Amino acid sequence: MSDEEDDLILDELDDGELVLQMHDDLYDGMADEIAEAVHILLKRKWTPYDVLTKALVEGMRIVGIDFRDGILFVPEVLLAAGAMKKGMHILKPLLIETGAPQLGKMVIGTVKGDIHDIGKNLVAMMMEGAGFEVVDLGINNPVEDYIEALKRENADILGMSALLTTTMPYMKTVIDTMVEQGIRDDYIVLVGGAPLNEEFGKAIGSDAYCRDAAVAVETAKEFMARKHNRAG
Amino acid sequence: MPDKTLVIACGALAREVLALIELNNWQHMELICLPADLHLRPDKIPDAVEAAVLDACDKYSRIFVAYADCGTGGLLAARCAALEVEMIKGPHCYSFFEGNEAFAARGEVTSFYLTDFLARQFEAFVIKPMGLDKHPELRDIYFGNYEKLVYLAQTEDEGLTRAAEAAAARLGLDFERRFTGYGDLVAALADVSSQVYK
Numbered sequence: 496m497s498d499e500e501d502d503l504i505l506d507e508l509d510d511g512e513l514v515l516q517m518h519d520d521l522y523d524g525m526a527d528e529i530a531e532a533v534h535i536l537l538k539r540k541w542t543p544y545d546v547l548t549k550a551l552v553e554g555m556r557i558v559g560i561d562f563r564d565g566i567l568f569v570p571e572v573l574l575a576a577g578a579m580k581k582g583m584h585i586l587k588p589l590l591i592e593t594g595a596p597q598l599g600k601m602v603i604g605t606v607k608g609d610i611h612d613i614g615k616n617l618v619a620m621m622m623e624g625a626g627f628e629v630v631d632l633g634i635n636n637p638v639e640d641y642i643e644a645l646k647r648e649n650a651d652i653l654g655m656s657a658l659l660t661t662t663m664p665y666m667k668t669v670i671d672t673m674v675e676q677g678i679r680d681d682y683i684v685l686v687g688g689a690p691l692n693e694e695f696g697k698a699i700g701s702d703a704y705c706r707d708a709a710v711a712v713e714t715a716k717e718f719m720a721r722k723h724n725r726a727g
Numbered sequence: 728m729p730d731k732t733l734v735i736a737c738g739a740l741a742r743e744v745l746a747l748i749e750l751n752n753w754q755h756m757e758l759i760c761l762p763a764d765l766h767l768r769p770d771k772i773p774d775a776v777e778a779a780v781l782d783a784c785d786k787y788s789r790i791f792v793a794y795a796d797c798g799t800g801g802l803l804a805a806r807c808a809a810l811e812v813e814m815i816k817g818p819h820c821y822s823f824f825e826g827n828e829a830f831a832a833r834g835e836v837t838s839f840y841l842t843d844f845l846a847r848q849f850e851a852f853v854i855k856p857m858g859l860d861k862h863p864e865l866r867d868i869y870f871g872n873y874e875k876l877v878y879l880a881q882t883e884d885e886g887l888t889r890a891a892e893a894a895a896a897r898l899g900l901d902f903e904r905r906f907t908g909y910g911d912l913v914a915a916l917a918d919v920s921s922q923v924y925k
Contacts, residue, residue, distance in 0.1 A: 570858025610872035
């Protein structure tokens with residue numbers, strides 16, 4: 496059989512089959528196929544929000560589970576994330592046009608002295624996918640940048656990331672400064688990064704340590720729900 | 728119990744520890760190494776070290792752990808304290824090879840480091856675990872924020888310098904070689920050695 500005959504014609508799949516195929520393609524990091532499938536679903540009058548949540552976010556959720564369980568490793572997750580990013584690139588302007596639900600606003604960045612942004616980028620992408628507005632401060636952020644952005648953006652959540660054991664204590668500097676300025680309780684503070692753990696997250700005064708991007712999304716949703724309940 | 732010291736070292740330090748044992752004629756010092764690839768999962772280092780310490784503690788009068796913090800976020804230090812064994816001070820081998828004070832004083836943020844071990848094992852410990860052998864397109868996702876590769880050389884070895892320079896080119900980074908020798912490792916092992924004969 497020739498390669499051509501092996502090729503799957505995405506447009507010939509029904510919606511259910513196509514979404515499952517997208518989960519497979521995300522898992523395999525096939526960015527072009529994801530882009531094609533996104534266009535097909537949009538052509539079939541799917542809302543951008545449904546394409547995002549049912550096809551892309553659900554696919555990445557599966558990737559996240561297999562990463563947590565040691566079945567997938569960082570390179571595979573990066574390829575999957577690259578594929579999701581390509582799909583989101585198509586959907587983003589449409590989501591803004593169609594007014595998809597917004598769950599809250601997060602300011603995120605790696606801490607001063609740390610340039611490792613892979614985890615931070617994954618969290619930012621998954622938070623966007625879940626319906627949060629994300630203001631990404633990038634890498635190597637001093638405390639002033641975080642606090643200025645939180646106020647400027649009227650954010651709900653601060654996300655801090657560090658890969659190095661030498662830079663992770665800086666998260667405490669940021670939180671201590673927020674306490675000194677009397678603004679700590681105005682924000683949900685989530686921290687993450689390979690060398691962190693729950694104990695560290697508690698010790699520095701964060702609201703939660705998030706072990707991966709999926710946990711970050713669920714934790715953010717949970718805290719936002721509590722915030723709304725308090726406000727109500 | 729024989730008056731002997733066991734050094735439980737990261738596999739990435741095997742040559743260096745053996746070289747120092749030979750150079751200083753520390754005949755009372757023996758070495759066992761844990762797999763260097765534990766660095767790919769630092770959370771597993773404390774358990775692996777503990778198992779090795781418990782396995783050896785009734786055979787040696789003193790045990791020294793030749794690891795720095797190595798990405799364990801203080802968990803290895805806590806475990807060593809509980810086991811009453813000493814370890815190397817500092818965050819990682821890049822730091823103690825250069826000297827912890829000197830390394831901290833540089834405050835480098837955008838440098839990626841190789842040691843002799845990593846220059847020799849670049850393919851096995853950098854390229855393959857990161858999937859760059861199969862997906863070179865991921866290079867800039869991993870290394871895009873770095874500016875230079877610093878080769879911290881423990882020995883004068885032209886072949887390793889060339890390998891490190893080639894690694895820098897492959898990662899798209901500037902190259903710098905710094906000769907460090909064995910840095911703080913010398914004093915740490917000398918201290919352990921001298922304490923046996925107190």
